Every structure is written in C-alpha cells, then in structure tokens.
Amino acid sequence: MTEPDQTPPYTVVVGVSGTSKSPTALQWARAQAESHGGRLVAVRVYRVPNVPAGPSGTSSRVPPDPADLHAEQVVQLQRDVAEVLGEDHGVELRVVRGNKRRGLIDEARGADLLVIDAPRTPSMSPLLAHRIVYAAPCPVVVMPPSISGAPPSPLSRSAQAVGRAALRSAATSGRAGFRPPPSPLD
Structure with missing residues (x-):
C-alpha cells in the first residue's frame, strides 16, 4: 500500500511593513503563491518601544503592555493586508516581536520564497535587505522602490x-x- 504524498504546499512568506503596508510585495507574493498552487504567509515584525528614563533614572511614562502591543499589531496587520488584497484574502497572518532581520529569517524557515520591500529610509538600515539575502534559508525577492512606486x-x-x-x-x-x-x- 502506498502512502499519499506528504509534500508541504509551496509557501511564500512576505514581510509587511507597518509604515508602507508593502502593497507591491503583497500583490506580487500572492500572485507567486497562486501560480504555484501554494499559500501566502504575511509577517509583521515589531519591537517594543523603549521608554526613555528621566533625569532621576526612572521613566515618567508607563511602558506599554506587551500583550496589548501584540494584539494591536495583529489588528493592524489584518487591516493592512485586507486593504491591499481585499477582505477575503485567505492569507495566513503572523506577528513576531523582535529584530526585523531575525524575525523574517526565522519565519522563512521551511518556506519556498521570501518577499520583502527594500528599506525606504536610511534610518531603517539600508543593509537590511542585503543582510536578509545572505542569511535567508530560501530565495529572496526584494521589491525596489522603483517597482513598488515608493516616492x-x-x-x-x-x-x-x-x-x-x-x-x-x-x-x-x-x-x-x-x-x-x-x-x-x-
């Protein structure tokens, strides 16, 4: 008796920026996943903002609750993907806390393709895409600003x-x- 083929479906992971929403990367990644009969996973990586200390060494601000911040990021990712791909997009959503490079690389393990936008500003580490390309466990597509329509x-x-x-x-x-x-x- 032969066992059914247990190959995982073709998987495309796309990084979704909290600022630009990565519309071109999302659309291109969905088309790629659909053309291979696979699935699309949208990933948002975020950091907990630092609460600066005051002159006395303590902060006058209350640090954000990590659970509330995570829930807020999940809602925002759902909204961003729905805005770009429509309400019934069928995309798997993942929100990860931590470093952008490490988070995207970890989420791409087992994927067939990783799609990201090129960083838009120098403050976003212009070498982020470069570092992801050399550390990724799968092929990487980087949407340059000239293609994604970014100013x-x-x-x-x-x-x-x-x-x-x-x-x-x-x-x-x-x-x-x-x-x-x-x-x-x-």
Missing part, C-alpha cells in the same frame, strides 16, 4: 539635485553667456 527618499532627491547641478555646471564651464535649456525636472 524617492530625501537622500535620493538630494543626490539627484546635486548631480543635475554638477552636469549643468560642467556644461556651461568656460562658455560665457551659454545657457542650456531648462530641464523638465528643474
């Missing part, structure tokens, strides 16, 4: 402005009275 960061906008100014300066260098036509970006 350019202040750093990117500044770099573009400096580049345009340098090109303009080089173009007019040594040409008294020469003015290049204005670019549509100026």
Whole structure:
C-alpha cells in the first residue's frame, strides 16, 4: 500500500511593513503563491518601544503592555493586508516581536520564497535587505522602490539635485553667456 504524498504546499512568506503596508510585495507574493498552487504567509515584525528614563533614572511614562502591543499589531496587520488584497484574502497572518532581520529569517524557515520591500529610509538600515539575502534559508525577492512606486527618499532627491547641478555646471564651464535649456525636472 502506498502512502499519499506528504509534500508541504509551496509557501511564500512576505514581510509587511507597518509604515508602507508593502502593497507591491503583497500583490506580487500572492500572485507567486497562486501560480504555484501554494499559500501566502504575511509577517509583521515589531519591537517594543523603549521608554526613555528621566533625569532621576526612572521613566515618567508607563511602558506599554506587551500583550496589548501584540494584539494591536495583529489588528493592524489584518487591516493592512485586507486593504491591499481585499477582505477575503485567505492569507495566513503572523506577528513576531523582535529584530526585523531575525524575525523574517526565522519565519522563512521551511518556506519556498521570501518577499520583502527594500528599506525606504536610511534610518531603517539600508543593509537590511542585503543582510536578509545572505542569511535567508530560501530565495529572496526584494521589491525596489522603483517597482513598488515608493516616492524617492530625501537622500535620493538630494543626490539627484546635486548631480543635475554638477552636469549643468560642467556644461556651461568656460562658455560665457551659454545657457542650456531648462530641464523638465528643474
């Protein structure tokens, strides 16, 4: 007598940001899971905020209750996924407390694919995606801001402005009275 095939279903894990809601990553991950007849797992990793100490060494604020904070993150993840994929999305939701890199890597164990958004701001550790790629137990897809439609960061906008100014300066260098036509970006 032969036993039925016990292979686990194709699993796609997608990291869902609390700020951007990762709409492109969610949509792409769902399409990938559906194309393989698999399942989609949406993961939100959060940290308990630090309560700063006052001058006396103690805090005047009450630290948040970890259970309440976890429940709040679960509700927010449910809302974010429903907003992007619809109310009857059929996505498995997981909320993890801890470090973003470690949490996503742990949740991707046993998965066939991990999908994440590229960090949007330098404060989010620009090497997060890089570090996940090298430590992940499965292939990783990183949605760059140019694909996900995220607006350019202040750093990117500044770099573009400096580049345009340098090109303009080089173009007019040594040409008294020469003015290049204005670019549509100026």
